[in-house]
Amino acid sequence: MSKVAVIYMGGTFGCVGSPLSPLPHDQFLPKLHAVMTSHTLLDLECFPAPDIIDSSACTAKTWLRLIQLIQKLQSTQNIQKFIVIHGTDTLSYASAVLAHFLAQSCRVILTGSQYPLLNVEGNAVRHQTDALSNLCYALDHINHITAGVHLAFDAQLYHGHSAIKHHTTERSAFKGISSAEKITTPQKHHSVTDQNITRAQTLNVINLMLQPTEQANLCHFLKLMTTQAPDFLILQGFGTGNIATNADIIHQLKQLQQHNCLTILTTQVTFGEIDQRYAISQWVKEADILVSNAIGHADLYAKILKLYLTYDEIQQYRQHWADTQ
Structure with a gap:
């Protein structure tokens, strides 16, 4: 069974406490891994993204650094399947950028949540949350999707570059073109360089x-x-x-x-x-x-x-x- 890399970028998904605040990734990732392994037999490895920030603060630099990490894992560890956990504010932008730059070079599912995965204390899965169902949906589909980038949310799977956030608070926060539907998708991947990241900051x-x-x-x-x-x-x-x-x-x-x-x-x-x-x-x-x-x-x-x-x-x-x- 090929390995799946799960990359954590922050957002509501990894928050705890009241009011909500992000749990440091070195504390959250072991908890995330434990939750996933109790729900799937997939060979999983968790990675922190280069930038773990509120998604409203994400820019092109953030997503290009994420793509760099994915391309590095492809070339150095031969990992070709990725699940990215990302905040919902700019999840559609992240999904579109990854779709255009990664194209058909690997299989990626992005997801997130409207509610945190863990309870206030951070010691168990929250009773009422869409984080677990969205994550499990991504885990269930990662071996079955076509090459390219997809977005999973509320038991729906969309072509990554077609998704848009259409509701601020509902669990069915995203709409797009179903991944089951054949559409024109980006075909040519782009290997991200440090020079690209520097130039992107002037866009x-x-x-x-x-x-x-x-x-x-x-x-x-x-x-x-x-x-x-x-x-x-x-x-x-x-x-x-x-x-x-x-x-x-x-x-x-x-x-x-x-x-x-x-x-x-x-x-x-x-x-x-x-x-x-x-x-x-x-x-x-x-x-x-x-x-x-x-x-x-x-x-x-x-x-x-x-x-x-x-x-x-x-x-x-x-x-x-x-x-x-």
Whole structure:
């Protein structure tokens, strides 16, 4: 039986006490291992992640360091199956980044919980918790999933780059495309280097979720942005990506391009694709911006990160936009 690496990254899953606070990993991991071995016959080994932090503090650096650990375990210990325990706040982002960078090179299930695994004292499994059921679900499926990255939550298994957190407190906190459904998944893995991690810390992405406002206000904001342009600007439009524009707004978007800022149009709606049948298509062509082909917002972030670490210029981002699947 091949070994499964269980990597712990923190989050509510490993908290104890009242109010909740994280149990140090050197105390939590032996307890976690004992719980798992009482529920499965899998050959398991627990590892602390390079960064064990609240998931709201995670950034690209955090997930790239995690990927580095996974790739090291692959090459040095020939481990090809991984379960990652991660906080729920940015679990969908972690899942999407791992999906794009690991692709089909191994088998990974990410999971987490809305409630801690252990009781207040930290000496037994909590009576009412989704942590144990989510963990056991991941353990039960790790030998049966296809190659790639998946997210397990509330007895559901999703393609990793498709998942999104859609509820703050319910146990069924995540939605996505079922892993049983065949979809286009990232195919080319990326070996993470120290240079990648250093560069990732300079990535500047601004996400602008459009609100009903006057066009002059949007134009003014875009003009201010040119003084210190981000690497990528995400415009979240209404419905299928609709944004009311005028010549001044289009001019400012073109000015941002002159500052090596790539603008990408997406939608603030949780599920569904951008639709170019409406008047939206004409101004998009005129402004010369890209339209997202990602499944969701976390998937779009992961695509952007991979582009940024592979290329340097906006022309290269455009040329290789379709290559990041």
